[in-house]
Structures are given as C-alpha cells and as structure tokens.
Amino acid sequence: MxxxxxxxxxxxxxxxxxxxxxxxxxxxxxxxxxxxxxxxxxxxxxxxxxxxxxxxxxxxxxxxxxxxxxxxxxxxxxxxxxxxxxxxxxxxxxxxxxxxxxxxxxxxxxxxxxxxxxxxxxxxxxxxxxxxxxxxxxxxxxxxxxxxxxxxxxxxxxxxxxxxxxxxxxxxxxxxxxxxxxxxxxxxxxxxxxxxxxxxxxLGPTSGERVLSGAIKRGDGEVINAVLWYCDLRNFTELSETLPLDEVIALLNDYFEAMARPVKAAGGEILKFMGDAMLAIFPLAGLNPEGACTACCTGLAVAEQALVGFAAVNEKRAAAGKTPLRCGVALARGNVMYGNIGDVERLDFTVIGPAVNLATRLEDLTRDLALDPPVVFSAAIAANCGRQSRPLGRFKLKGIAQEQEAFTLA
Structure with a gap:
C-alpha cells in the first residue's frame, strides 16, 4: 500500500x-x-x-x-x-x-x-x-x-x-x-x-517589524524618547577563563533569562546581548507625562523583578556548589537615535545617543559603591518614576563631560 x-x-x-x-x-x-x-x-x-x-x-x-x-x-x-x-x-x-x-x-x-x-x-x-x-x-x-x-x-x-x-x-x-x-x-x-x-x-518585535516594513537602508531611523535599561554581569572575564565553555554558556543563558523575562513581560524591547551585558528600551513615543512617569516606574519595577529572578539563579547555583554571580542594573532616560547603523553589508538595528552612554556608565556605580540592591538610575528617572529614591551624589563618569546625579532605590 x-x-x-x-x-x-x-x-x-x-x-x-x-x-x-x-x-x-x-x-x-x-x-x-x-x-x-x-x-x-x-x-x-x-x-x-x-x-x-x-x-x-x-x-x-x-x-x-x-x-x-x-x-x-x-x-x-x-x-x-x-x-x-x-x-x-x-x-x-x-x-x-x-x-x-x-x-x-x-x-x-x-x-x-x-x-x-x-x-x-x-x-x-x-x-x-x-x-x-x-x-x-x-x-x-x-x-x-x-x-x-x-x-x-x-x-x-x-x-x-x-x-x-x-x-x-x-x-x-x-x-x-x-x-x-x-x-x-x-x-x-x-x-x-x-x-x-x-x-x-x-532583533526584537519592534525592530523586526520595522525591518519587515522596509526600514532596511543604512541610516534609516528616527529619534525617540525612551527609558534605557542596561544590565551587566560582574567578573565575567574571570569566569570565562576559569570555567568550561559549556558551563559559561549555561550560566549566561540562566542570567539573561532572569533579566530578559520581566523586560519582555512589561513591554520592553531587548535590543541586544553584548557579551555579558543586555540593553533594552521602553519607548515613550506618544505617551503623555503621566504615561512617561509610568514607563520610568515600570523600568524600576522590572529591575526589581529581574533581581528576584537573578537571586533564584544564584540559589540554584549554590545548591550545585557553584560560585554565586553578581550583576548590576542601570536606567536612564533621554532621546536616542533608533535605526540602522553599520557597514553597507552588515547592519545593526540599535540605539545610540548620550542616554545610552549614561546608562552604561551609571551601571559601573553599582560595583564601585557596592550597592545593594545593585540598581542605579539617572536624575531623569528619579524625577519621573513616581516613587521614593535615594540620592547617591554627583559623579564624573567616563566619557561624559558633565558630572551626573545618580540615584538608587530607597
């Protein structure tokens, strides 16, 4: 048959x-x-x-x-x-x-x-x-x-x-x-x-949709206002040099899953994974001041949820007799260029701008100041998040001309 x-x-x-x-x-x-x-x-x-x-x-x-x-x-x-x-x-x-x-x-x-x-x-x-x-x-x-x-x-x-x-x-x-x-x-x-x-x-849902809609030329993009959400893993170079490669990949996957899940659940757009770091945005386009405040508050809530997931990762590692991981989270708000950047034959859909630089540099303070919880954010977030925050002072950050105020969770 x-x-x-x-x-x-x-x-x-x-x-x-x-x-x-x-x-x-x-x-x-x-x-x-x-x-x-x-x-x-x-x-x-x-x-x-x-x-x-x-x-x-x-x-x-x-x-x-x-x-x-x-x-x-x-x-x-x-x-x-x-x-x-x-x-x-x-x-x-x-x-x-x-x-x-x-x-x-x-x-x-x-x-x-x-x-x-x-x-x-x-x-x-x-x-x-x-x-x-x-x-x-x-x-x-x-x-x-x-x-x-x-x-x-x-x-x-x-x-x-x-x-x-x-x-x-x-x-x-x-x-x-x-x-x-x-x-x-x-x-x-x-x-x-x-x-x-x-x-x-x-690329993420929003960036992917933009590409499908025809935004594929180098330089295509627009200026948007957004909350920048950035996290980084501590001592990754040391970990990658001392652990087997498959274990390094496994710990990165566990770490990124803990960070990414609440970002996606809250409507954030993960733009890229960079080694042991992750960059995401919460666009504010079309939002009134109240909506922008909600987005800033959401970004902080996501940071707290991500750290809960990160703690669960460390509990799992401790049960297996493995060294706990450490990380930091930073948030900033500002205008960024969101679009296609790169070589004529190899493009990246990403964001660039002072707010991106600020978020990545602020994150260093979570390590330098030994913050617990390891969350730091800019003055623009503190002024619009609708919740109490604790000022950390003004800091000269690498690559940024003016001193910047930094805040953490109260």
Missing part, C-alpha cells in the same frame, strides 16, 4: 482529477498574497477542497520549524467544527515515542505516501494514531509528503474520511493533483512567518 498514487493512476483519471481541483488551484493562486496566516490558509483550503467532492472529515499538516524553541508545528482541521487547532512541538519531540511511532516520522525520513484503509479487516495497524482516527469514525487515512522548494524541506499532510468504502482512486488522484499548488502557497505563508519569527528573535 505504501506506493505513489501516480504509479497506479491511469492518465484519464489524472486528467479528471486535475479538472476537478482546478477551481481550488485557481483560488489558491488568486488568494496567495492575502492568506499570510498559515492556520487560516490551511482551514480555508480544506473547506474548499472538501467542496470538490472529496469526502474529507479530518486533515493535518506538520511543518518543521526554524525556531529557537520549536521543532515543528502541527495543525488539525476537522470538518464538523470547521476550525483549525495549532500545536507547537518543542525541540526534543523527535525523540519521543509519539513521534517515533508516527507516520509523520516516516514521511519526514523521506517516505512516500502511506494509506491505511482502516475499515478493511487486514489493514495494518502499525501506527498508534490509527486507533484515534478510527474512534472518530474514520474509515480511511492517507498521509503525503508536502515538499517545499527551499532547502529540501519536506512536510507531511494527512487526510481522513468517514465515508463507507473510504477514499476512491479519483479522490486520491485529486489529492495528488492539488498538493503541488497548495504546497507552494503554504510555503509562502510559512516563509513569511519564519522571517517574522527570526527577526523578532534576533
């Missing part, structure tokens, strides 16, 4: 199949630009395809992902509800029994179309998913490779029917005839989604 339908489809049947699916293919080509959302595309395709007479009651699609957290995405369409549910598969799913015993694995490994005519007594029951499909009342199941043109990526798409007698030879020929067009359009939607995911991962 594991053979290509093309091998058993007479030419007249193939011609009829192409004729019947032609309206679906025309619709796919006409709507390919507007259908950028993969679940919507899959659901509407299944609805349209079922209208051609193919007795579809259930369909799934499985697409490997280029994603830091996900190995694959799966979508399930059910005719009864007309809805599509989406499931994210984390890295490591490829080692689980559910995957290893699935027909999806067979397809991903380069297999051809698989059909299991469930209502036939001698039908092989070699995949656990068949029991679930049979319990839903299905009589026939087939899964196909759905190749994409880029990188040799192979996906899997399955169809199941409740009709007594299952799928006919014409039904199978129609599936085979429509898949190339559907695969091409789904690939476009998938690539758009992948591009957005990668840009958000490496």
């Amino acid at each position: 594991d053979s290509l339908v093309a091998d058993m489809t007479p030419p007249p049947l193939a011609v009829e199949a192409r004729t019947r699916v032609a309206p679906v293919i025309d619709w796919l080509l006409a709507e390919r630009i507007g259908l950028a959302h993969s679940p919507e595309l899959f659901g509407r395709f299944c609805d349209r395809f079922a209208q051609t007479g193919v007795p579809l009651d259930r369909a799934t699609i499985h697409i490997p992902q280029l994603h830091p957290q996900l190995r694959a995405r799966s979508m399930l369409w059910q005719r009864d509800s007309g809805e599509v549910s989406e499931t994210n598969r984390a890295h490591g799913v490829e080692t689980t029994g559910d995957y290893l015993e699935s027909p999806v694995r067979r397809i991903f490994d380069g297999g051809h179309m698989i059909r299991r005519h469930i209502e036939v007594p001698d039908c092989p029951r070699d995949f656990p998913i068949l029991e679930e499909i049979e319990q839903e009342g299905c009589t026939d199941y087939t899964i196909w490779p759905l190749p994409f043109s880029s990188g040799g990526l192979v996906n899997a798409i399955s169809f199941a029917s409740r009709r007594p007698g299952g799928l006919t030879a014409l039904d199978l020929a129609m599936i085979e005839a429509v898949l190339p067009a559907f695969g091409a359009v789904m690939e476009m939607a998938h690539l758009r989604r992948t591009a957005r995911t990668l840009l958000e991962t490496y």
Whole structure:
C-alpha cells in the first residue's frame, strides 16, 4: 500500500482529477498574497477542497520549524467544527515515542505516501494514531509528503474520511493533483512567518517589524524618547577563563533569562546581548507625562523583578556548589537615535545617543559603591518614576563631560 498514487493512476483519471481541483488551484493562486496566516490558509483550503467532492472529515499538516524553541508545528482541521487547532512541538519531540511511532516520522525520513484503509479487516495497524482516527469514525487515512522548494524541506499532510468504502482512486488522484499548488502557497505563508519569527528573535518585535516594513537602508531611523535599561554581569572575564565553555554558556543563558523575562513581560524591547551585558528600551513615543512617569516606574519595577529572578539563579547555583554571580542594573532616560547603523553589508538595528552612554556608565556605580540592591538610575528617572529614591551624589563618569546625579532605590 505504501506506493505513489501516480504509479497506479491511469492518465484519464489524472486528467479528471486535475479538472476537478482546478477551481481550488485557481483560488489558491488568486488568494496567495492575502492568506499570510498559515492556520487560516490551511482551514480555508480544506473547506474548499472538501467542496470538490472529496469526502474529507479530518486533515493535518506538520511543518518543521526554524525556531529557537520549536521543532515543528502541527495543525488539525476537522470538518464538523470547521476550525483549525495549532500545536507547537518543542525541540526534543523527535525523540519521543509519539513521534517515533508516527507516520509523520516516516514521511519526514523521506517516505512516500502511506494509506491505511482502516475499515478493511487486514489493514495494518502499525501506527498508534490509527486507533484515534478510527474512534472518530474514520474509515480511511492517507498521509503525503508536502515538499517545499527551499532547502529540501519536506512536510507531511494527512487526510481522513468517514465515508463507507473510504477514499476512491479519483479522490486520491485529486489529492495528488492539488498538493503541488497548495504546497507552494503554504510555503509562502510559512516563509513569511519564519522571517517574522527570526527577526523578532534576533532583533526584537519592534525592530523586526520595522525591518519587515522596509526600514532596511543604512541610516534609516528616527529619534525617540525612551527609558534605557542596561544590565551587566560582574567578573565575567574571570569566569570565562576559569570555567568550561559549556558551563559559561549555561550560566549566561540562566542570567539573561532572569533579566530578559520581566523586560519582555512589561513591554520592553531587548535590543541586544553584548557579551555579558543586555540593553533594552521602553519607548515613550506618544505617551503623555503621566504615561512617561509610568514607563520610568515600570523600568524600576522590572529591575526589581529581574533581581528576584537573578537571586533564584544564584540559589540554584549554590545548591550545585557553584560560585554565586553578581550583576548590576542601570536606567536612564533621554532621546536616542533608533535605526540602522553599520557597514553597507552588515547592519545593526540599535540605539545610540548620550542616554545610552549614561546608562552604561551609571551601571559601573553599582560595583564601585557596592550597592545593594545593585540598581542605579539617572536624575531623569528619579524625577519621573513616581516613587521614593535615594540620592547617591554627583559623579564624573567616563566619557561624559558633565558630572551626573545618580540615584538608587530607597
């Protein structure tokens, strides 16, 4: 049964199949630009395809992902509800029994179309998913490779029917005839989604959206008012020279996760990780004075939350007999240039300006003054944060001409 339908489809049947699916293919080509959302595309395709007479009651699609957290995405369409549910598969799913015993694995490994005519007594029951499909009342199941043109990526798409007698030879020929067009359009939607995911991962949501919107030329950017949020890990050079590389990477990941999670939760934009430091912003564009005050207060609250997470990292390290880490957090507020900077062929979407310099230099005071908690912020933050702060005095900071006032949490 594991053979290509093309091998058993007479030419007249193939011609009829192409004729019947032609309206679906025309619709796919006409709507390919507007259908950028993969679940919507899959659901509407299944609805349209079922209208051609193919007795579809259930369909799934499985697409490997280029994603830091996900190995694959799966979508399930059910005719009864007309809805599509989406499931994210984390890295490591490829080692689980559910995957290893699935027909999806067979397809991903380069297999051809698989059909299991469930209502036939001698039908092989070699995949656990068949029991679930049979319990839903299905009589026939087939899964196909759905190749994409880029990188040799192979996906899997399955169809199941409740009709007594299952799928006919014409039904199978129609599936085979429509898949190339559907695969091409789904690939476009998938690539758009992948591009957005990668840009958000490496640039941040706002910067990624700006790039997708066309802000890609060197020098493209704008002046914005923002709260600058900066953190730095103490004695990292010493740690990196004395610890194994894999342990250094692990501690950096733990540290950055503790710092980044509350920043993202509060709507901040992480611009970059620089060795053992992290720079983020809370833009103030469009905010009234009260909103700006809230943003400054939010930045300080995020610093406190980050230090709670950082303390948890150190508790974990202490339990493992490892040296505790130390860090500092600094905040400043001011106008910065937010845009594309760099070489003509290698650009960075970032911020530059006096407020950035001030934040990075203020952070040194958390070490020099042995602050506990290790948080320091500028006069502009202190004046607008809506909470009590403790003045530390005026300081001459490296690279900044005028002395600067510094404050910490009261």
